[in-house]
Amino acid sequence: DAGITQSPRHKVTETGTPVTLRCHQTENHRYMYWYRQDPGHGLRLIHYSYGVKDTDKGEVSDGYSVSRSKTEDFLLTLESATSSQTSVYFCAISSKSNTEAFFGQGTRLTVV
Amino acid sequence: GESVGLHLPTLSVQEGDNSIINCAYSNSASDYFIWYKQESGKGPQxxxxxxxxxxxxxxxxxxxxxxxxxxxxxxxxxxxxxxxSAVYFCAENRWGSQGNLIFGKGTKLSVKP
Structure with missing residues (x-):
């Protein structure tokens, strides 16, 4: 998976608790992305980063925040998890803005 | 495995036949397109x-x-x-959009032996 590691792979959490998902890459790629995948919606962009400390919102950013303090790590935080955030979360990386993105294996998050 | 196949268009073909999966994209300014394959329980490839x-x-x-x-x-x-056999997604990217890919809903391809 192009040197991308997502952790944890599975998590069950309670409504209202904070959750942080981690994406780690060994490719030294500039761009990193967080997507969520839900039945009937395909993959939707939550947040992305175009460099260390440079991040921006995607299509479905409400309820999520991100941080990128170093090139290899991109963290996605749910400040107060809700049931609507139950989903499969994918991290992706790319070396340039207009080239293919490579995806991690995904994190299945269940909010109960 | 992943339940990404719910309500997806499905294409069923016989092993050895050719498959054609279609995708309509939305933005005339999109200048780069990708096809991904996603197997159950895995990330898009x-x-x-x-x-x-x-x-x-x-x-x-x-x-x-x-x-x-x-x-x-x-x-x-x-x-x-x-x-x-997998779900196939098309994705489009518009120049200057920082590489944000817009994905289609996907098509599930089933291959009969």
């Missing part, structure tokens, strides 16, 4: 891409066709094999 200055691009057993006039993309898989 890059198959092939094409830029807007091309109409056709071939890979190993796969061909992507781009019709910018009607904003249509297709993926052709030759001699489809059981290992090709």
């Amino acid at each position: 890059f198959i092939i891409d094409i830029r807007s200055n091309m109409d056709k691009r071939q890979g190993q057993r796969v061909t992507v066709l781009l019709n910018k006039t009607v904003k249509h993309l297709s993926l052709q898989i030759a001699a489809t094999q059981p290992g090709d």
